[in-house]
Amino acid sequence: MIDDRALAARVAEGNKHAFELLIRKYERLVAHMVGRVINNAEDLEEICQDVFLKVYEKISEFNFQSKLSTWIATIAYRQAINHLRKKKIELADLPDDEKLEERFIADTNTVELIEEDEMESVVIKLIEKLPTHYRVVLTLYHLENMNYAEIGEATGMPEGTVKNYLFRARQLLKEKIKTYLGKEV
Template sequence: MNKTDDIYYIEAVRKGNVQAFSFLVEKYQKLVYTLALKLLKKPEEAEEMAQDTFIKAFQKLDSYEGKSKFSTWLYSITYNACISELRKRRIEFKSLDDRQISDQDEQKMHDYYRETRKEDQEKYLNLALAKLPEDDQVLVTLYYYESQSMDEISQITGLTVSNIKVKIHRARKRMYILLHEMLKEEVYSLM
């Protein structure tokens, strides 16, 4: 067993070497924090959630069966805790699904976006992502930014793969509309 494998450290912790868990914390703290931040929006809340996640993971380490990657199991703990927190807040979002975009507007936006610098493109994508509901942000982040497979996202969220595909499709559509609105305003301000 290689010392870089998660299972090496998991087994060490199970055998009583509590210090071995610090390797797992160091390896995954940024990923857990990023996921929590995408959902909760506030750095201090995300930090607290990340700490809580690692405490729960340590306490439940014996229940980790190794059927999925350790990171997937950890994401699942983070996701479920964040969703529980968000349900307490009961935030409602305005639906963007019903809006229509003309072909001409779509082409203008596409042309403008193609001409923008990479940094600006990332800025607009992040702004659009931030305006999505938290659960959609998580799905988009896990799939596109964290390169998780549909099956892994299903394990993390408890959603079916087909449901995830639909939600990601709708989230991309919402992001497209949001990008259109942002870039349209930008185009008009330049003209």
């Protein structure tokens, strides 16, 4: 398996095969990151493509002060957020909203929508209802195995905020299924 430094050097030289390898290696990460920010399935592939084109354009400037995966995640995050701004979709669901927890747990639409599903599928659907920043942090931590510092670097959030969002997001999900189970009994 070719290491990231060698791969990046070959991509910077314009090697098509190397770039295809790089895309295959990181397409899952980019799809997860973009998919957690953008809900519109039609735009997802196009944004992922833009992310990799940006990677290709800028890779000669990348100096490995961070991991390649963190750098690509940063580009993916910014590209997705810029897309929301361009479409004038506000990040209205910022997790700093104090009433968020009350609203999330009290939202009965989600429960009605998922009542036929298994418990794990229920949680997966609930994740989609979480604020964007929570979804991004959860995905990078649990699916991409990034640590707090790497998530902070990719998203521009302080490490403390990342830690706090992770804790609150999991707690919200737990409280929601607790409420859900309480109604089922």
